[in-house]
Amino acid sequence: MSSNDKYDRQVRIWGPHGQTKLQNARVLLLGCDPVGVETLKNLVLPGIGYVVIVDSKVVTESDIENNFFIPHDTIGQSRAKVVLEYLLEMNQDVKGEWHQVENFDVKEQHYDLIIANEQRFSETKFNLIELQTYGLVGRMRLYSPKCHIIETKPMNQKYDLRIFNPFQELKEYFDSIEFEGDVDYLSHIPYIVILYKALQKYHKEKGKYPSTFSEKHKDFKQVILSLCEGLEYQYTGNFYEAIDNIDQAFNSENWKNSLESIEIEQDVNEDQYFVLISALRQFVQIHGAPPLGKAFPDMKCFTQTYVHLKNTLYGTKVEKDFQAFQALCQNKVDDETIRLFIENIQDLKSITYRTIQQELQQPNEVEDYDNDCYIWYILLRSVNEFYNTNNRWPTQEKGDTQQLQEIVDKQCRLVNVDSIPETHVIEICRYEGAKLHMIASVLGGMASQEAVKLITNQFVPINNTLIYNGLKSEASIFEF
Amino acid sequence: MNSILNTFSPLSKDLYNEYRGQVMIEALATQKVLVIGAGGLGCEILKTLALSGIKEIHVIDLDTIDLTNLNRQFLFRMKDVGKYKAEVAAEFIMKRIPTCKVIPYTKKIQEFPISFYSEFPVIIAGLDNVEARRWINRVVIQMVQRDENDKVIDDTRHYLIDGGTEGLNGQARVISPFETACYECTLSQLPKQLQYQMCTIASTPRLPEHCIAYAYEVLWSKEQPNVKLDKDNFDHMNWIYQKALERSKQFNIEGVTYKLTLGVVKNIIPAVASTNALIASICTVECFKILTGNGSQLNNYIQWYGQNHQTGVGINVIQQERLEECTECSIQTLEILVKRTDKISVLLTQLPPDIELCSKGQTLITNNIRRKQGFDHILEKTFQELIDEQLIDVQTALKAFDKNKTINVRINYE
């Protein structure tokens, strides 16, 4: 055996600090229907800290048919107790408790996440995932009282290389490089130098810097190629690397979005994220640019050159900026978080969630939709209203479909939709509230990804609803 | 469960509405499904099939359980490490859900005859490598038979559902041979594997990965010429780690760790329970829809990006194009006229060289040196004899495969 860490494969996704957050997290599951239990299963396996399971019912035949964590020989026992026992059996690192009660008071407690399993929950103090399955359709709704993500982990990392406006030491270095020498030398000039020189040349020839897409990717590209004229193709790898990275030549101003998305709050002291944002504001005022992050891409060049660039030139500037930024944080944020913040400054993200109450009263209208998911959303609202009135789900009996159609018409007016195809109304009536394991399992997988995002504060969670349509295997995200 | 096997559905296929009710419920209970792979996807698929009305599942996996499987392969426990995945998984499912029978196999998929695969209307693959996927793709294509009008005979079309994950991202597809793109049609779209250039590794290393690649690809064979590298052996991996560390210090490169060494040498793909669950379950939903006619089929490929910086999650459904020159599923038909009394060896002169000729999934002629001898006696038989032995069906075209394509061989008798 070459690894002795059973969490190895996932720590490679969210890092040891993400794993620590997971292991310290408390999750509350309200209800023991399959979709929430499947979600929790995917949190128990990676080693969530503590789970609290609340459910008032006892095990019946239908639980055994659709819930993997309710075995056949547990009929009559508390669902909460059985589910907790069989979930924790999978992973001894996880602890938990169960309660067989109708109403569970969460007021005085802390939870990192609440999973409202086939039920509504409108407390706004906690991270929340609300889940509903209905026949072949599923719905997931996220809510977070405060969602500021530092480690958004985009698929393509952006680098801040200061090619467009280099700091003093970097500019001196760039200017000191000559494009004369043997092939070995020329073919190992780092692409950041090539981009810098090409910018200078472009400016000299045209009196301005490239700004439109075509200027950047056609004219500017030609300038880059002119720098390696006469060099045999096999030695031009670094020049083509420069072309692949043309966008790096122009400063990313993404970090400005994060300043705009956060209003200057009076209670700045209460929250680390606000301290960091206000420090960033001050830093930019003083230095004209954000602090330099540590991330530095690989580039074709000699080892010595690379180490010099990374450790000496950029590295020294990174450390200097860190010190200055740290001073602005006035000891309110730990160094590790400051470093993470600086490293991710180009990709910060804040989300303000509409509450579930707001959505229930008036969902946002959706204008463009290219599949059936929006229709299923309106229908789910409709069957839920039917249930609230009748205390049962609609069937394909004529009286039910008529009553449901009236509700559907009302729901359509609420969101300015003309009508919904009758086929879909009849289709949803055939489900009669069926909770299928396979749909629960799909949605449980999706929900546990979002749960990990909310708990570790890494990656970007959805805002705010995902509809899964198993009939066609499609899914869409809406902000309702 | 019964509501989606019973009630009228305006959004489902005719098959469903025609047979819904008791017939459908009983039919579903007699269907057998084959699951290839009992790992991250396989465990989930087995569980979800067993709770979706499937009563008999066969599962193939020759792997044994590793400690690092336990964070997601939820049918395995610490005490199971080292045992066969297929066997432990089958036992677990049957214990938890006694109404479902699970039959495990611990052999390579290539060791089963085509007749084995033809028992399953749907094959779900939770595989981790391209070669096995290509192989099983070829099997479902080879199983297809055509009638006299060259139309595919429905019963011989077996569906292949394929899933895969990487970190928070994953994809699933439904392959219906000669209807949708097959796995081979889309092979060129596979992302290129990251590889470090040898000149970088050898002379201008810059990243810790370069130092590790050097220790692994150059130093091991040079300094341990007589020892085969075992990537699961701690001493071996530690040797590479120490050598890489040494080299990184020499070049002033930071960041070589044991964990990174494992990642580079074993090409470890990050894996987590959530992604496996959702991809495996999407596959299972597709399987259920094929067997019952519920809804409409995924056409034919879904991509899930749980790692999406803009919207949190990115979902694309794509209809993959069939490749006209696909080496597996593009069809060419060859008409050949023979007498029933001819020996089938006459075909040797009429078919392209290097082919394998099959009938009903059984090889008749092969040029594969290794396997050739076993089939030589068939060459001596006449067409009539083979028809009598039911090895050839007069109505059905034979199939010839070579490295590049599939050819329908239609034999016309004088």
Ligand SMILES: [Zn+2]
């Ligand atoms: Zn093909």
